[in-house]
Amino acid sequence: MSTDLSPIDKAKYAAARRASEMVEDGMRVGLGTGSTAAWLVRCLGERVRDEGLRFRAVPTSTRTAELAREVGIEVVSLGDAGWLELTIDGADEFDADLSLIKGGGGALLHEKIVATASDQMVVIADAAKEVDTLGRFPLPVEVIGFGWQATQALIEEALASLDVDGRDTKLRMDGDAPYTTDEGNRILDLQLGRIGDPRQMALVLNQIPGVVENGLFIDICDRVMIGHSDGRVETRDLATGTVTEDQADEGGNLFTDLDG
Incomplete structure:
Protein backbone atom coordinates (compact mmCIF):
# COMPACT_ATOMS: atom_id res chain seq x y z
CA MET A 1 0.00 0.00 0.00
CA VAL A 131 -21.88 7.84 14.58
CA ASP A 132 -24.13 7.20 17.55
CA THR A 133 -26.90 9.32 16.01
CA LEU A 134 -27.23 10.40 12.38
CA GLY A 135 -27.19 14.09 11.53
CA ARG A 136 -23.72 15.44 12.12
CA PHE A 137 -23.14 15.24 8.35
CA PRO A 138 -25.49 17.60 6.45
CA LEU A 139 -28.46 15.66 5.08
CA PRO A 140 -28.74 16.07 1.29
CA VAL A 141 -32.20 16.43 -0.22
CA GLU A 142 -32.56 16.37 -4.01
CA VAL A 143 -35.20 18.79 -5.30
CA ILE A 144 -36.37 19.86 -8.74
CA GLY A 145 -35.19 23.24 -9.98
CA PHE A 146 -38.68 24.65 -10.49
CA GLY A 147 -39.74 26.54 -7.35
CA TRP A 148 -36.87 25.19 -5.28
CA GLN A 149 -37.15 28.18 -2.95
CA ALA A 150 -40.74 27.20 -2.13
CA THR A 151 -39.65 23.63 -1.53
CA GLN A 152 -36.88 24.88 0.76
CA ALA A 153 -39.41 26.93 2.75
CA LEU A 154 -41.67 23.91 3.13
CA ILE A 155 -38.74 21.79 4.32
CA GLU A 156 -37.79 24.41 6.91
CA GLU A 157 -41.39 24.55 8.10
CA ALA A 158 -41.47 20.75 8.45
CA LEU A 159 -38.20 20.71 10.40
CA ALA A 160 -39.81 22.83 13.13
CA SER A 161 -41.91 19.83 14.18
CA LEU A 162 -39.14 17.20 13.93
CA ASP A 163 -36.62 16.04 16.53
CA VAL A 164 -33.46 17.78 15.29
CA ASP A 165 -30.89 20.13 16.81
CA GLY A 166 -30.53 22.47 13.82
CA ARG A 167 -32.76 23.71 11.02
CA ASP A 168 -30.48 25.56 8.60
CA THR A 169 -30.80 24.62 4.94
CA LYS A 170 -28.45 25.62 2.14
CA LEU A 171 -28.55 25.27 -1.62
CA ARG A 172 -25.48 23.30 -2.70
CA MET A 173 -23.29 25.33 -5.04
CA ASP A 174 -20.74 24.40 -7.69
CA GLY A 175 -18.64 27.52 -7.81
CA ASP A 176 -20.95 30.42 -8.62
CA ALA A 177 -23.78 28.22 -9.95
CA PRO A 178 -26.14 25.80 -8.20
CA TYR A 179 -24.88 22.22 -8.14
CA THR A 180 -26.72 20.08 -10.69
CA THR A 181 -27.22 16.33 -10.30
CA ASP A 182 -27.02 13.79 -13.13
CA GLU A 183 -30.82 14.09 -13.40
CA GLY A 184 -30.63 17.88 -13.70
CA ASN A 185 -31.92 18.53 -10.18
CA ARG A 186 -30.56 20.60 -7.29
CA ILE A 187 -29.54 19.64 -3.76
CA LEU A 188 -30.44 21.26 -0.46
CA ASP A 189 -28.08 20.39 2.41
CA LEU A 190 -29.84 20.30 5.79
CA GLN A 191 -27.64 21.23 8.76
CA LEU A 192 -29.46 19.24 11.44
CA GLY A 193 -26.76 18.27 13.92
CA ARG A 194 -28.83 15.32 15.18
CA ILE A 195 -31.75 13.39 13.69
CA GLY A 196 -33.79 11.92 16.51
CA ASP A 197 -36.05 9.79 14.26
CA PRO A 198 -34.48 9.14 10.83
CA ARG A 199 -37.41 7.05 9.62
CA GLN A 200 -39.92 9.81 10.36
CA MET A 201 -37.59 12.38 8.80
CA ALA A 202 -37.36 10.41 5.57
CA LEU A 203 -41.12 9.98 5.33
CA VAL A 204 -41.87 13.64 6.03
CA LEU A 205 -39.31 14.95 3.54
CA ASN A 206 -40.54 12.76 0.69
CA GLN A 207 -44.10 14.05 1.12
CA ILE A 208 -43.06 17.64 0.39
CA PRO A 209 -43.83 18.83 -3.17
CA GLY A 210 -40.62 19.36 -5.14
CA VAL A 211 -38.58 16.84 -3.15
CA VAL A 212 -37.29 14.06 -5.40
CA GLU A 213 -35.45 12.00 -2.76
CA ASN A 214 -33.56 12.38 0.50
CA GLY A 215 -30.19 11.03 1.60
CA LEU A 216 -31.44 8.84 4.46
CA PHE A 217 -31.00 5.15 3.62
CA ILE A 218 -33.18 3.22 6.08
Missing part, protein backbone atom coordinates in the same frame (compact mmCIF):
# COMPACT_ATOMS: atom_id res chain seq x y z
CA SER A 2 1.27 3.46 -0.78
CA THR A 3 3.01 5.13 2.14
CA ASP A 4 1.90 8.50 0.73
CA LEU A 5 -1.72 7.88 1.68
CA SER A 6 -3.19 9.39 4.83
CA PRO A 7 -4.45 7.00 7.54
CA ILE A 8 -8.06 7.65 6.47
CA ASP A 9 -7.22 6.95 2.82
CA LYS A 10 -5.50 3.70 3.81
CA ALA A 11 -8.61 2.72 5.77
CA LYS A 12 -10.85 3.45 2.79
CA TYR A 13 -8.57 1.42 0.56
CA ALA A 14 -8.59 -1.54 2.93
CA ALA A 15 -12.40 -1.63 2.99
CA ALA A 16 -12.62 -1.26 -0.79
CA ARG A 17 -10.03 -3.96 -1.38
CA ARG A 18 -11.83 -6.41 0.87
CA ALA A 19 -15.25 -5.68 -0.64
CA SER A 20 -13.93 -6.16 -4.17
CA GLU A 21 -13.38 -9.84 -3.32
CA MET A 22 -17.16 -10.31 -3.05
CA VAL A 23 -17.65 -9.83 -6.80
CA GLU A 24 -17.79 -13.06 -8.80
CA ASP A 25 -17.88 -13.91 -12.50
CA GLY A 26 -21.23 -13.23 -14.13
CA MET A 27 -22.56 -10.99 -11.38
CA ARG A 28 -24.57 -7.81 -11.93
CA VAL A 29 -23.14 -5.27 -9.51
CA GLY A 30 -24.07 -1.72 -8.56
CA LEU A 31 -21.06 0.58 -8.12
CA GLY A 32 -21.35 3.59 -5.82
CA THR A 33 -20.00 7.11 -6.07
CA GLY A 34 -17.29 8.86 -4.03
CA SER A 35 -13.64 8.45 -3.09
CA THR A 36 -14.06 5.06 -1.40
CA ALA A 37 -16.14 3.76 -4.29
CA ALA A 38 -13.48 4.97 -6.71
CA TRP A 39 -10.92 2.76 -4.99
CA LEU A 40 -13.36 -0.13 -5.20
CA VAL A 41 -13.60 0.41 -8.96
CA ARG A 42 -9.80 0.46 -9.22
CA CYS A 43 -9.56 -2.79 -7.26
CA LEU A 44 -12.16 -4.43 -9.48
CA GLY A 45 -10.36 -3.16 -12.57
CA GLU A 46 -7.21 -4.86 -11.34
CA ARG A 47 -9.13 -8.13 -11.00
CA VAL A 48 -10.53 -7.72 -14.51
CA ARG A 49 -7.01 -7.21 -15.83
CA ASP A 50 -5.13 -9.80 -13.78
CA GLU A 51 -7.73 -12.50 -13.11
CA GLY A 52 -10.01 -12.21 -16.12
CA LEU A 53 -12.97 -11.34 -13.90
CA ARG A 54 -16.07 -10.61 -15.96
CA PHE A 55 -19.17 -8.95 -14.55
CA ARG A 56 -21.65 -6.26 -15.52
CA ALA A 57 -21.63 -3.03 -13.54
CA VAL A 58 -24.36 -0.46 -13.05
CA PRO A 59 -22.68 2.80 -11.96
CA THR A 60 -24.55 5.33 -9.83
CA SER A 61 -23.03 8.40 -11.52
CA THR A 62 -21.34 9.51 -14.70
CA ARG A 63 -18.09 9.85 -12.74
CA THR A 64 -18.17 6.22 -11.65
CA ALA A 65 -19.16 5.08 -15.15
CA GLU A 66 -16.20 6.87 -16.70
CA LEU A 67 -13.75 5.37 -14.21
CA ALA A 68 -15.22 1.87 -14.62
CA ARG A 69 -14.84 1.99 -18.40
CA GLU A 70 -11.31 3.34 -18.00
CA VAL A 71 -10.24 0.27 -15.99
CA GLY A 72 -11.96 -2.23 -18.30
CA ILE A 73 -15.22 -2.95 -16.46
CA GLU A 74 -18.32 -3.61 -18.57
CA VAL A 75 -20.85 -0.87 -17.88
CA VAL A 76 -24.58 -1.37 -18.49
CA SER A 77 -27.74 0.50 -17.54
CA LEU A 78 -29.97 -0.67 -14.72
CA GLY A 79 -32.68 -1.30 -17.29
CA ASP A 80 -30.40 -3.65 -19.21
CA ALA A 81 -29.08 -5.39 -16.10
CA GLY A 82 -32.43 -5.86 -14.39
CA TRP A 83 -32.14 -6.99 -10.78
CA LEU A 84 -28.67 -6.86 -9.21
CA GLU A 85 -27.00 -9.41 -6.97
CA LEU A 86 -24.93 -6.83 -5.12
CA THR A 87 -24.36 -3.10 -4.72
CA ILE A 88 -21.21 -1.76 -3.05
CA ASP A 89 -21.14 1.90 -2.06
CA GLY A 90 -19.73 4.30 0.49
CA ALA A 91 -21.57 6.36 3.10
CA ASP A 92 -21.19 9.76 4.73
CA GLU A 93 -22.49 8.39 8.04
CA PHE A 94 -23.76 5.09 9.43
CA ASP A 95 -25.16 4.10 12.81
CA ALA A 96 -25.50 0.86 14.78
CA ASP A 97 -28.66 -0.11 12.82
CA LEU A 98 -26.77 0.45 9.53
CA SER A 99 -28.98 3.40 8.71
CA LEU A 100 -27.05 5.78 6.48
CA ILE A 101 -26.68 9.34 5.32
CA LYS A 102 -25.54 9.44 1.69
CA GLY A 103 -25.38 12.06 -1.02
CA GLY A 104 -22.28 14.05 -0.18
CA GLY A 105 -21.11 13.25 -3.69
CA GLY A 106 -24.41 14.35 -5.21
CA ALA A 107 -25.58 10.94 -6.47
CA LEU A 108 -28.09 10.02 -3.78
CA LEU A 109 -31.04 9.45 -6.14
CA HIS A 110 -29.22 7.00 -8.41
CA GLU A 111 -27.54 5.42 -5.38
CA LYS A 112 -30.85 4.72 -3.67
CA ILE A 113 -32.49 3.35 -6.81
CA VAL A 114 -29.56 1.02 -7.51
CA ALA A 115 -29.22 -0.10 -3.88
CA THR A 116 -32.91 -0.99 -3.59
CA ALA A 117 -32.76 -2.92 -6.88
CA SER A 118 -30.17 -5.28 -5.36
CA ASP A 119 -30.29 -8.46 -3.33
CA GLN A 120 -27.67 -7.01 -1.01
CA MET A 121 -26.17 -3.60 -0.30
CA VAL A 122 -22.69 -3.47 1.22
CA VAL A 123 -21.26 -0.21 2.54
CA ILE A 124 -17.51 0.38 2.65
CA ALA A 125 -16.22 3.10 4.94
CA ASP A 126 -13.53 4.21 7.34
CA ALA A 127 -14.25 4.15 11.07
CA ALA A 128 -14.75 7.94 11.21
CA LYS A 129 -18.06 7.51 9.37
CA GLU A 130 -19.66 5.70 12.33
CA ASP A 219 -33.48 -0.60 5.99
CA ILE A 220 -31.39 -0.72 2.82
CA CYS A 221 -27.83 -1.54 3.95
CA ASP A 222 -27.19 -5.21 4.80
CA ARG A 223 -23.52 -5.14 5.70
CA VAL A 224 -20.84 -2.58 6.45
CA MET A 225 -17.11 -3.11 5.99
CA ILE A 226 -15.08 -0.73 8.14
CA GLY A 227 -11.48 -0.22 7.07
CA HIS A 228 -8.59 0.70 9.34
CA SER A 229 -5.26 2.29 8.48
CA ASP A 230 -3.32 -0.89 9.37
CA GLY A 231 -5.25 -2.90 6.76
CA ARG A 232 -7.76 -4.49 9.14
CA VAL A 233 -11.37 -4.67 7.98
CA GLU A 234 -14.25 -5.15 10.41
CA THR A 235 -17.41 -6.55 8.83
CA ARG A 236 -20.80 -6.14 10.50
CA ASP A 237 -23.67 -8.20 9.11
CA LEU A 238 -27.12 -6.91 10.04
CA ALA A 239 -28.98 -10.14 9.25
CA THR A 240 -26.80 -12.45 11.32
CA GLY A 241 -25.74 -9.93 13.94
CA THR A 242 -22.15 -11.10 13.55
CA VAL A 243 -18.97 -9.04 13.59
CA THR A 244 -15.83 -10.42 11.97
CA GLU A 245 -12.38 -8.98 11.40
CA ASP A 246 -9.71 -9.87 8.88
CA GLN A 247 -6.87 -8.34 6.89
CA ALA A 248 -7.39 -6.80 3.46
CA ASP A 249 -5.25 -8.19 0.67
CA GLU A 250 -2.17 -6.01 0.46
CA GLY A 251 -1.93 -5.81 -3.32
CA GLY A 252 -0.04 -3.29 -5.40
CA ASN A 253 -0.41 0.47 -5.24
CA LEU A 254 -3.62 1.32 -7.08
CA PHE A 255 -3.67 5.01 -6.26
CA THR A 256 -0.91 6.72 -8.16
CA ASP A 257 -3.36 8.33 -10.58
CA LEU A 258 -6.20 9.00 -8.15
CA ASP A 259 -7.02 12.38 -6.66
CA GLY A 260 -8.01 10.81 -3.31
Whole structure:
Protein backbone atom coordinates (compact mmCIF):
# COMPACT_ATOMS: atom_id res chain seq x y z
CA MET A 1 0.00 0.00 0.00
CA SER A 2 1.27 3.46 -0.78
CA THR A 3 3.01 5.13 2.14
CA ASP A 4 1.90 8.50 0.73
CA LEU A 5 -1.72 7.88 1.68
CA SER A 6 -3.19 9.39 4.83
CA PRO A 7 -4.45 7.00 7.54
CA ILE A 8 -8.06 7.65 6.47
CA ASP A 9 -7.22 6.95 2.82
CA LYS A 10 -5.50 3.70 3.81
CA ALA A 11 -8.61 2.72 5.77
CA LYS A 12 -10.85 3.45 2.79
CA TYR A 13 -8.57 1.42 0.56
CA ALA A 14 -8.59 -1.54 2.93
CA ALA A 15 -12.40 -1.63 2.99
CA ALA A 16 -12.62 -1.26 -0.79
CA ARG A 17 -10.03 -3.96 -1.38
CA ARG A 18 -11.83 -6.41 0.87
CA ALA A 19 -15.25 -5.68 -0.64
CA SER A 20 -13.93 -6.16 -4.17
CA GLU A 21 -13.38 -9.84 -3.32
CA MET A 22 -17.16 -10.31 -3.05
CA VAL A 23 -17.65 -9.83 -6.80
CA GLU A 24 -17.79 -13.06 -8.80
CA ASP A 25 -17.88 -13.91 -12.50
CA GLY A 26 -21.23 -13.23 -14.13
CA MET A 27 -22.56 -10.99 -11.38
CA ARG A 28 -24.57 -7.81 -11.93
CA VAL A 29 -23.14 -5.27 -9.51
CA GLY A 30 -24.07 -1.72 -8.56
CA LEU A 31 -21.06 0.58 -8.12
CA GLY A 32 -21.35 3.59 -5.82
CA THR A 33 -20.00 7.11 -6.07
CA GLY A 34 -17.29 8.86 -4.03
CA SER A 35 -13.64 8.45 -3.09
CA THR A 36 -14.06 5.06 -1.40
CA ALA A 37 -16.14 3.76 -4.29
CA ALA A 38 -13.48 4.97 -6.71
CA TRP A 39 -10.92 2.76 -4.99
CA LEU A 40 -13.36 -0.13 -5.20
CA VAL A 41 -13.60 0.41 -8.96
CA ARG A 42 -9.80 0.46 -9.22
CA CYS A 43 -9.56 -2.79 -7.26
CA LEU A 44 -12.16 -4.43 -9.48
CA GLY A 45 -10.36 -3.16 -12.57
CA GLU A 46 -7.21 -4.86 -11.34
CA ARG A 47 -9.13 -8.13 -11.00
CA VAL A 48 -10.53 -7.72 -14.51
CA ARG A 49 -7.01 -7.21 -15.83
CA ASP A 50 -5.13 -9.80 -13.78
CA GLU A 51 -7.73 -12.50 -13.11
CA GLY A 52 -10.01 -12.21 -16.12
CA LEU A 53 -12.97 -11.34 -13.90
CA ARG A 54 -16.07 -10.61 -15.96
CA PHE A 55 -19.17 -8.95 -14.55
CA ARG A 56 -21.65 -6.26 -15.52
CA ALA A 57 -21.63 -3.03 -13.54
CA VAL A 58 -24.36 -0.46 -13.05
CA PRO A 59 -22.68 2.80 -11.96
CA THR A 60 -24.55 5.33 -9.83
CA SER A 61 -23.03 8.40 -11.52
CA THR A 62 -21.34 9.51 -14.70
CA ARG A 63 -18.09 9.85 -12.74
CA THR A 64 -18.17 6.22 -11.65
CA ALA A 65 -19.16 5.08 -15.15
CA GLU A 66 -16.20 6.87 -16.70
CA LEU A 67 -13.75 5.37 -14.21
CA ALA A 68 -15.22 1.87 -14.62
CA ARG A 69 -14.84 1.99 -18.40
CA GLU A 70 -11.31 3.34 -18.00
CA VAL A 71 -10.24 0.27 -15.99
CA GLY A 72 -11.96 -2.23 -18.30
CA ILE A 73 -15.22 -2.95 -16.46
CA GLU A 74 -18.32 -3.61 -18.57
CA VAL A 75 -20.85 -0.87 -17.88
CA VAL A 76 -24.58 -1.37 -18.49
CA SER A 77 -27.74 0.50 -17.54
CA LEU A 78 -29.97 -0.67 -14.72
CA GLY A 79 -32.68 -1.30 -17.29
CA ASP A 80 -30.40 -3.65 -19.21
CA ALA A 81 -29.08 -5.39 -16.10
CA GLY A 82 -32.43 -5.86 -14.39
CA TRP A 83 -32.14 -6.99 -10.78
CA LEU A 84 -28.67 -6.86 -9.21
CA GLU A 85 -27.00 -9.41 -6.97
CA LEU A 86 -24.93 -6.83 -5.12
CA THR A 87 -24.36 -3.10 -4.72
CA ILE A 88 -21.21 -1.76 -3.05
CA ASP A 89 -21.14 1.90 -2.06
CA GLY A 90 -19.73 4.30 0.49
CA ALA A 91 -21.57 6.36 3.10
CA ASP A 92 -21.19 9.76 4.73
CA GLU A 93 -22.49 8.39 8.04
CA PHE A 94 -23.76 5.09 9.43
CA ASP A 95 -25.16 4.10 12.81
CA ALA A 96 -25.50 0.86 14.78
CA ASP A 97 -28.66 -0.11 12.82
CA LEU A 98 -26.77 0.45 9.53
CA SER A 99 -28.98 3.40 8.71
CA LEU A 100 -27.05 5.78 6.48
CA ILE A 101 -26.68 9.34 5.32
CA LYS A 102 -25.54 9.44 1.69
CA GLY A 103 -25.38 12.06 -1.02
CA GLY A 104 -22.28 14.05 -0.18
CA GLY A 105 -21.11 13.25 -3.69
CA GLY A 106 -24.41 14.35 -5.21
CA ALA A 107 -25.58 10.94 -6.47
CA LEU A 108 -28.09 10.02 -3.78
CA LEU A 109 -31.04 9.45 -6.14
CA HIS A 110 -29.22 7.00 -8.41
CA GLU A 111 -27.54 5.42 -5.38
CA LYS A 112 -30.85 4.72 -3.67
CA ILE A 113 -32.49 3.35 -6.81
CA VAL A 114 -29.56 1.02 -7.51
CA ALA A 115 -29.22 -0.10 -3.88
CA THR A 116 -32.91 -0.99 -3.59
CA ALA A 117 -32.76 -2.92 -6.88
CA SER A 118 -30.17 -5.28 -5.36
CA ASP A 119 -30.29 -8.46 -3.33
CA GLN A 120 -27.67 -7.01 -1.01
CA MET A 121 -26.17 -3.60 -0.30
CA VAL A 122 -22.69 -3.47 1.22
CA VAL A 123 -21.26 -0.21 2.54
CA ILE A 124 -17.51 0.38 2.65
CA ALA A 125 -16.22 3.10 4.94
CA ASP A 126 -13.53 4.21 7.34
CA ALA A 127 -14.25 4.15 11.07
CA ALA A 128 -14.75 7.94 11.21
CA LYS A 129 -18.06 7.51 9.37
CA GLU A 130 -19.66 5.70 12.33
CA VAL A 131 -21.88 7.84 14.58
CA ASP A 132 -24.13 7.20 17.55
CA THR A 133 -26.90 9.32 16.01
CA LEU A 134 -27.23 10.40 12.38
CA GLY A 135 -27.19 14.09 11.53
CA ARG A 136 -23.72 15.44 12.12
CA PHE A 137 -23.14 15.24 8.35
CA PRO A 138 -25.49 17.60 6.45
CA LEU A 139 -28.46 15.66 5.08
CA PRO A 140 -28.74 16.07 1.29
CA VAL A 141 -32.20 16.43 -0.22
CA GLU A 142 -32.56 16.37 -4.01
CA VAL A 143 -35.20 18.79 -5.30
CA ILE A 144 -36.37 19.86 -8.74
CA GLY A 145 -35.19 23.24 -9.98
CA PHE A 146 -38.68 24.65 -10.49
CA GLY A 147 -39.74 26.54 -7.35
CA TRP A 148 -36.87 25.19 -5.28
CA GLN A 149 -37.15 28.18 -2.95
CA ALA A 150 -40.74 27.20 -2.13
CA THR A 151 -39.65 23.63 -1.53
CA GLN A 152 -36.88 24.88 0.76
CA ALA A 153 -39.41 26.93 2.75
CA LEU A 154 -41.67 23.91 3.13
CA ILE A 155 -38.74 21.79 4.32
CA GLU A 156 -37.79 24.41 6.91
CA GLU A 157 -41.39 24.55 8.10
CA ALA A 158 -41.47 20.75 8.45
CA LEU A 159 -38.20 20.71 10.40
CA ALA A 160 -39.81 22.83 13.13
CA SER A 161 -41.91 19.83 14.18
CA LEU A 162 -39.14 17.20 13.93
CA ASP A 163 -36.62 16.04 16.53
CA VAL A 164 -33.46 17.78 15.29
CA ASP A 165 -30.89 20.13 16.81
CA GLY A 166 -30.53 22.47 13.82
CA ARG A 167 -32.76 23.71 11.02
CA ASP A 168 -30.48 25.56 8.60
CA THR A 169 -30.80 24.62 4.94
CA LYS A 170 -28.45 25.62 2.14
CA LEU A 171 -28.55 25.27 -1.62
CA ARG A 172 -25.48 23.30 -2.70
CA MET A 173 -23.29 25.33 -5.04
CA ASP A 174 -20.74 24.40 -7.69
CA GLY A 175 -18.64 27.52 -7.81
CA ASP A 176 -20.95 30.42 -8.62
CA ALA A 177 -23.78 28.22 -9.95
CA PRO A 178 -26.14 25.80 -8.20
CA TYR A 179 -24.88 22.22 -8.14
CA THR A 180 -26.72 20.08 -10.69
CA THR A 181 -27.22 16.33 -10.30
CA ASP A 182 -27.02 13.79 -13.13
CA GLU A 183 -30.82 14.09 -13.40
CA GLY A 184 -30.63 17.88 -13.70
CA ASN A 185 -31.92 18.53 -10.18
CA ARG A 186 -30.56 20.60 -7.29
CA ILE A 187 -29.54 19.64 -3.76
CA LEU A 188 -30.44 21.26 -0.46
CA ASP A 189 -28.08 20.39 2.41
CA LEU A 190 -29.84 20.30 5.79
CA GLN A 191 -27.64 21.23 8.76
CA LEU A 192 -29.46 19.24 11.44
CA GLY A 193 -26.76 18.27 13.92
CA ARG A 194 -28.83 15.32 15.18
CA ILE A 195 -31.75 13.39 13.69
CA GLY A 196 -33.79 11.92 16.51
CA ASP A 197 -36.05 9.79 14.26
CA PRO A 198 -34.48 9.14 10.83
CA ARG A 199 -37.41 7.05 9.62
CA GLN A 200 -39.92 9.81 10.36
CA MET A 201 -37.59 12.38 8.80
CA ALA A 202 -37.36 10.41 5.57
CA LEU A 203 -41.12 9.98 5.33
CA VAL A 204 -41.87 13.64 6.03
CA LEU A 205 -39.31 14.95 3.54
CA ASN A 206 -40.54 12.76 0.69
CA GLN A 207 -44.10 14.05 1.12
CA ILE A 208 -43.06 17.64 0.39
CA PRO A 209 -43.83 18.83 -3.17
CA GLY A 210 -40.62 19.36 -5.14
CA VAL A 211 -38.58 16.84 -3.15
CA VAL A 212 -37.29 14.06 -5.40
CA GLU A 213 -35.45 12.00 -2.76
CA ASN A 214 -33.56 12.38 0.50
CA GLY A 215 -30.19 11.03 1.60
CA LEU A 216 -31.44 8.84 4.46
CA PHE A 217 -31.00 5.15 3.62
CA ILE A 218 -33.18 3.22 6.08
CA ASP A 219 -33.48 -0.60 5.99
CA ILE A 220 -31.39 -0.72 2.82
CA CYS A 221 -27.83 -1.54 3.95
CA ASP A 222 -27.19 -5.21 4.80
CA ARG A 223 -23.52 -5.14 5.70
CA VAL A 224 -20.84 -2.58 6.45
CA MET A 225 -17.11 -3.11 5.99
CA ILE A 226 -15.08 -0.73 8.14
CA GLY A 227 -11.48 -0.22 7.07
CA HIS A 228 -8.59 0.70 9.34
CA SER A 229 -5.26 2.29 8.48
CA ASP A 230 -3.32 -0.89 9.37
CA GLY A 231 -5.25 -2.90 6.76
CA ARG A 232 -7.76 -4.49 9.14
CA VAL A 233 -11.37 -4.67 7.98
CA GLU A 234 -14.25 -5.15 10.41
CA THR A 235 -17.41 -6.55 8.83
CA ARG A 236 -20.80 -6.14 10.50
CA ASP A 237 -23.67 -8.20 9.11
CA LEU A 238 -27.12 -6.91 10.04
CA ALA A 239 -28.98 -10.14 9.25
CA THR A 240 -26.80 -12.45 11.32
CA GLY A 241 -25.74 -9.93 13.94
CA THR A 242 -22.15 -11.10 13.55
CA VAL A 243 -18.97 -9.04 13.59
CA THR A 244 -15.83 -10.42 11.97
CA GLU A 245 -12.38 -8.98 11.40
CA ASP A 246 -9.71 -9.87 8.88
CA GLN A 247 -6.87 -8.34 6.89
CA ALA A 248 -7.39 -6.80 3.46
CA ASP A 249 -5.25 -8.19 0.67
CA GLU A 250 -2.17 -6.01 0.46
CA GLY A 251 -1.93 -5.81 -3.32
CA GLY A 252 -0.04 -3.29 -5.40
CA ASN A 253 -0.41 0.47 -5.24
CA LEU A 254 -3.62 1.32 -7.08
CA PHE A 255 -3.67 5.01 -6.26
CA THR A 256 -0.91 6.72 -8.16
CA ASP A 257 -3.36 8.33 -10.58
CA LEU A 258 -6.20 9.00 -8.15
CA ASP A 259 -7.02 12.38 -6.66
CA GLY A 260 -8.01 10.81 -3.31
